[in-house]
Amino acid sequence: MNKQPNLLLQSIERMKTRIDMIRTESRHISNRIEALSDKRHALQKEKKRLKDRIVEIKTSHLDT
Numbered sequence: 001m002n003k004q005p006n007l008l009l010q011s012i013e014r015m016k017t018r019i020d021m022i023r024t025e026s027r028h029i030s031n032r033i034e035a036l037s038d039k040r041h042a043l044q045k046e047k048k049r050l051k052d053r054i055v056e057i058k059t060s061h062l063d064t
Helices: 003-063
Strands: none
Touching: none
């Protein structure tokens, strides 16, 4: 009878540990998503800059 409460406490502790691990992993994933989103925006900005430069070059080439 004494072992039942002890097993329950151990089980609860394992679950709490797992919850902490999930929180940590979730935080890491959120940080990674944010970093990738920032990188995506930077790439989109660079792509737009290059496209604008192409238009500029084509326009100036037609003027000559």
